[in-house]
């Protein structure tokens with residue numbers, strides 16, 4: 001018997017070329033192939049009479065040939081020909097004319113007087129007719145007709161039929177697929193066995209069996225995921241590190257220009273109490289944009305420094321790292337915390353020198369991008385790793401950070417509001433502190449949705465805001481003009497605004513294709529109010545702090561995910577003045593409108609995420625992949641939330657009872673593998 005780990009090359013007919021095609025679908029082994037789930041199904045089980053056939057609704061029907069197939073050839077341009085075969089079939093209810101184009105071979109197998117099972121829909125014609133139906137002899141039906149057909153993800157050169165055949169071959173080679181989940185769980189959650197579920201997902205015998213198979217496979221996927229997180233967590237909590245004894249931060253609090261909110265203080269207290277335990281911390285701080293996460297991170301870094309430990313503080317962009325550095329250096333230097341900024345745009349010799357000093361322990365707090373932990377930087381006594389705006393970080397990266405950071409504490413800060421139920425599972429390897437309160441005096445950001453007809457009023461509003469000495473962000477979905485000119489490009493729009501619309505205002509431009517130093521210069525200038533309007537792409541999405549900006553206009557707003565729009569909106573409303581967010585879109589799609597209007601209705605990111613999850617699932621709110629939530633093969637976070645909860649409970653119980661089979665452990669390792677992370 002073949003093993004699931006055997007290469008698909010062991011299948012007859014799979015040579016190097018086919019193997020490469022399969023590899024593009026992530027299929028290398030027989031086991032991978034068995035878990036190449038269909039992306040869809042075509043239900044061909046419905047059987048009707050000819051009379052019941054309909055246009056656009058393919059169905060099966062059983063009928064006999066009442067005429068001989070007639071084939072004739074029609075010449076076409078370029079010397080090619082079109083071969084047309086026609087004949088008539090009938091059942092007890094009616095007659096039907098069938099036409100095959102260029103299918104002489106298929107049609108040649110049909111014989112007058114014989115009965116076949118056909119599958120097709122009526123052509124939109126004045127007389128009942130059908131073109132190129134599928135068919136098989138009645139006695140042998142079940143391969144093409146009267147079944148639920150799997151539809152696989154494909155790649156160039158690989159046909160659905162070829163995948164079906166190879167899946168069948170893999171099944172016969174591997175024999176019965178052994179069970180991975182504990183038997184008790186199958187009974188408890190009414191799940192079919194692995195072997196049954198895998199067969200049914202590829203070749204379902206009914207919609208009910210397919211649904212049961214899906215449920216089982218989704219459960220298993222979630223189970224593996226939850227178990228991986230639990231093991232990650234267990235592994236971390238088994239480690240030890242020096243307990244911090246110096247956690248008195250009175251001078252830090254006194255140096256702040258404001259009083260921390262109760263929620264900020266709670267998050268800091270959570271962290272300080274973690275520090276005293278002598279176990280490496282893994283904590284997620286979730287707080288909506290503007291909730292003041294930076295100060296929580298700063299407090300943690302000060303505490304680490306007081307205990308002789310260095311902190312690596314990583315931001316997703318250089319601009320943000322730069323901003324954090326500017327803020328924290330001036331705040332913390334007087335407290336004796338030595339700060340450094342290490343970014344890719346430093347000159348090589350400056351960078352080398354800085355690295356040397358970091359390695360010698362001359363800095364307590366090092367700010368940089370996420371490259372900080374992956375590049376050649378070494379620390380003399382790294383005690384704390386902070387990642388800001390963690391929503392671009394998935395489970396694999398977390399595992400990697402844990403592994404790299406060794407005994408260092410891990411603090412992850414995220415502004416992506418995730419419903420609590422989901423967060424508890426998705427971040428099962430972490431402890432969570434939620435900052436559910438904004439600093440006092442924050443006003444809600446009035447949000448409006450407008451279309452092009454409002455352009456003039458919009459421009460007047462920009463003039464009004466800038467005349468009051470405030471600044472304005474304008475976000476465009478593209479950097480350069482696109483071919484269709486349907487999207488506003490930052491470059492072009494900035495130019496139009498400067499030369500034609502606001503010649504008396506200072507318009508500047510920021511986008512991701514600019515060099516790091518250039519971007520920083522533009523941001524710094526804007527923050528210093530050397531420009532009135534900043535036209536930008538989504539590079540400003542994360543963290544950038546310009547309290548004097550009171551208006552953000554988002555062009556082609558329908559192009560952005562809800563989460564991203566909420567993040568962008570958080571760029572304003574950071575000062576004392578009333579702030580506004582204006583979404584510009586001509587898109588009248590009802591789903592789009594509903595999404596954009598949801599944003600107008602509330603400023604609360606957590607509520608938005610919860611509403612959105614309930615309405616549509618994470619597909620929209622967590623639209624782009626930047627959310628950092630894992631993408632599952634078959635499970636869907638929103639649709640299968642209840643199953644996710646069950647799987648998590650089951651995984652926790654199975655781990656506690658020591659019931660993880662070698663196959664499950666193998667799957668769990670696979671999940672964390674991309675991070676070069678080895679479970680002990």
Ligand code: ADP
Nearest residue numbers: 258259260261288289290291292293294295439
């Ligand atoms: P986040 O990273 O959570 O989006 P920031 O840390 O950038 O938010 O803080 C947003 C703004 O609020 C900053 O200008 C910061 O100085 C200010 N801020 C933070 N905490 C407080 C507080 N307790 N009271 C008043 N202002 C605060």
Ligand code: MG
Nearest residue numbers: 293294388543
């Ligand atoms: Mg922030």
